[in-house]
Amino acid sequence: GAVVSQHPSWVICKSGTSVKIECRSLDFQATTMFWYRQFPKQSLMLMATSNEGSKATYEQGVEKDKFLINHASLTLSTLTVTSAHPEDSSFYICSARDSTTEAFFGQGTRLTVV
């Protein structure tokens, strides 16, 4: 299958700082990318859907000013956690799909805010 790469795999940041997570589709053009959040021992919760060149659509309860999503190209979407706090510590996973509707997941990013 196609490859979706997330970077970094893990990151530790200080409370109050911002951190950016990248999601890249390596061998296909991702018209749509999804960002999920996974709390320990819980399932994945969809945070937002982004289409290339458009503003992201956020799920209810997700602060769009805190979780900034940019999908500027067909191979790259970024999630920026602004003014991070310890409660933002989580496992963030992206997935990307092309026009064939197949969705592929990245390996995830473990964010720890101290």
Place this chain on the structure above:
Amino acid sequence: AQSVTQPDIHITVSEGASLELRCNYSYGATPYLFWYVQSPGQGLQLLLKYFSGDTLVQGIKGFEAEFKRSQSSFNLRKPSVHWSDAAEYFCAVGVSGGYQKVTFGTGTKLQVIP
């Protein structure tokens, strides 16, 4: 809104034994159903999916799943489990064109003992 229930949080099986992971969904129309596997600290890998047609679907790594509309179920099976199958398994239901919006179950953690 759609929902997915995985009643078993944790399952332990012996290597070589058969496996069945349960999944029940709730959705008013014909669902798009998925099973994903997640190894520790990793992203998700699609095992198989059901969109339409034959209700018994074959996936990768020797897994299969059967869609039973009358029971609103999509149970995952494998006739002989290998130690490398130890992971967390997520059932998911998609709406609005398959991958556009996917809701995940809470997951079942599979432990394989020698």
